[in-house]
Amino acid sequence: MGGVSEEPSTGIRRLSGVPWLSVxxxxxxxxxxxxxxxxxxxxxxxxxxxxxxxxxxxxxYAALDxxxxxxxxxxxxxxLDVKQSHGGSGRQARNVIDGSEKAxxxxxxxxxxxxxxxxxxxxxxxxxxxxxxxxxxxxxxxxFVVRKGNAKGIHDWPDLVKDGVAVVTPDPRTSGNGQLSxxxxxxxxxxxxxxxxxxxxxxxxxxxxxxVFDAGARxxxxxxxxxxxxxxxxxxxxxxxxxxxxxKGELEIVYPPVSIKAEPAVASVDANDTDPKTAANAKAYLxxxxxxxxxxxxxxxxxxxxxxxxxxxxxDRLPNLQLFPISAIAKDWADARQKFFADNGIYDVVSASAxxxxxxxxxxxAGS
Numbered sequence: 408m409g410g411v412s413e414e415p416s417t418g419i420r421r422l423s424g425v426p427w428l429s430v431x432x433x434x435x436x437x438x439x440x441x442x443x444x445x446x447x448x449x450x451x452x453x454x455x456x457x458x459x460x461x462x463x464x465x466x467x468y469a470a471l472d473x474x475x476x477x478x479x480x481x482x483x484x485x486x487l488d489v490k491q492s493h494g495g496s497g498r499q500a501r502n503v504i505d506g507s508e509k510a511x512x513x514x515x516x517x518x519x520x521x522x523x524x525x526x527x528x529x530x531x532x533x534x535x536x537x538x539x540x541x542x543x544x545x546x547x548x549x550x551f552v553v554r555k556g557n558a559k560g561i562h563d564w565p566d567l568v569k570d571g572v573a574v575v576t577p578d579p580r581t582s583g584n585g586q587l588s589x590x591x592x593x594x595x596x597x598x599x600x601x602x603x604x605x606x607x608x609x610x611x612x613x614x615x616x617x618x619v620f621d622a623g624a625r626x627x628x629x630x631x632x633x634x635x636x637x638x639x640x641x642x643x644x645x646x647x648x649x650x651x652x653x654x655k656g657e658l659e660i661v662y663p664p665v666s667i668k669a670e671p672a673v674a675s676v677d678a679n680d681t682d683p684k685t686a687a688n689a690k691a692y693l694x695x696x697x698x699x700x701x702x703x704x705x706x707x708x709x710x711x712x713x714x715x716x717x718x719x720x721x722x723d724r725l726p727n728l729q730l731f732p733i734s735a736i737a738k739d740w741a742d743a744r745q746k747f748f749a750d751n752g753i754y755d756v757v758s759a760s761a762x763x764x765x766x767x768x769x770x771x772x773a774g775s
Contacts, residue, residue, distance in 0.1 A: 454688055455487075455490060457489075457491075457510050458490070458510070458511070458514055459514075460499070460514040461493065461494070461499060461515055461516040461623070461671065462582065462584065462623035463493075463584075463628070463643055463645060464493065464514060465625070466649070467645070468491050470708065471695075471696065474704065479688075479692075487692075492510070495585070495624075496515045496582060498582075499513070499515060500515060500521075503676065504523065504529065511676055511679055512676060512693055514544075515583065515671060515672060516586075516671050517583050518541075518739075519741050520672075522744075524674070528678060530675070531677050535672070535674075537693075538697065540697070542672050542673055542674055543673075544671075544705065545671065545702075545710040545711055545713060546669060546670055546730075547710055548591075549642065549667060550663065550666065551639050551641060551662075551663060552631065552640040552650050552660060553639050553659050554657065554658060558638075559572050564595035564596075564665075567613055568612040568613055571638075572639065574616045574618065575617070575618065575636060575641070576617055576640070577620065577622065577627040579754055580748075584623070584624035584642060584646075586747070588642075590667050590733075590743060591641075591667040592610055592613055594606075594665070595609075595663070599665065610761075611760055611761040614761045624642060624646050627640065628650050632658060644725070645709030647709075648709035648724065662728060665731065666728065666729075666730055668730035668731065668733070702714040706725065709724065711725055
């Protein structure tokens with residue numbers, strides 16, 4: 408009968424006449440084949456990245472993430488899952504610093520926001536040199552959104568301080584949009600021949616006209632467009648385009664004769680990307696933002712791509728504007744943060760000496 412037997416001379420056990428060593432060898436060969444096959448199959452285990460971004464970039468990054476995930480899986484076999492977090496840029500930077508947001512990459516409104524992470528050791532000192540264009544994948548600016556017909560005749564920065572004009576802009580303490588509105592207002596005076604003293608007086612007057620201070624750009628847009636607060640909204644160009652498109656003809660964009668050149672920046676958060684696979688995924692993700700397909704998506708969503716050919720294709724929606732660089736009002740973005748927004752900086756002077764507009768609304772800064 409078949410079964411297990413033992414040959415006295417060798418001690419080798421047999422199964423139905425087959426030596427056990429042969430069975431083990433066959434199993435080893437099969438196992439090796441399976442492992443090789445599995446190794447060469449696409450990786451179906453999601454590798455996850457968290458992109459901590461500023462307030463109004465939700466839609467563009469949803470589109471970019473989808474396109475990148477598909478391309479990356481096709482090229483590498485890696486199934487990547489990209490999560491997003493959005494809010495006022497200054498608050499988002501603080502959340503990464505205190506660890507409440509475990510960002511793998513950041514895409515923040517201001518270079519100085521990323522510099523704040525670098526100073527805490529979360530981002531490498533050479534972060535701007537790692538990617539093209541000093542890690543700025545697109546630019547933007549601050550424009551005005553007004554109600555249909557522009558009854559208050561708002562066309563330029565001085566018009567914002569006319570009697571009866573109610574202004575909506577985010578809080579500079581939590582929002583990149585808020586800081587850029589402040590800087591643009593200052594530069595609208597000094598880049599056209601005005602003195603710093605005149606710029607300070609202008610901003611004091613402007614902030615007396617602010618009727619709502621939201622924590623970020625998107626909540627500021629909701630106050631203006633949905634809650635119908637104010638006569639003019641100072642906002643990102645891309646957010647203005649979205650607001651107007653969603654308004655069914657009830658809102659209009661006004662491009663002031665001069666405004667600031669905004670340079671949102673992107674970076675890997677090295678302190679959170681210690682795993683080599685995560686670091687490689689983050690690097691690939693950020694590099695994708697500078698490719699032609701990504702630059703095209705930025706333009707479609709109202710951002711100014713750094714690729715000049717693609718920007719020129721969208722000149723009908725992104726017209727040529729007179730935009731002053733940060734170097735026109737400060738040494739660089741770090742100097743601007745210190746000069747304007749540090750303790751006892753120019754913003755504190757304006758806030759202390761400019762009484763709030765009657766009925767000004769200051770929402771909870773935790774909102775976005």
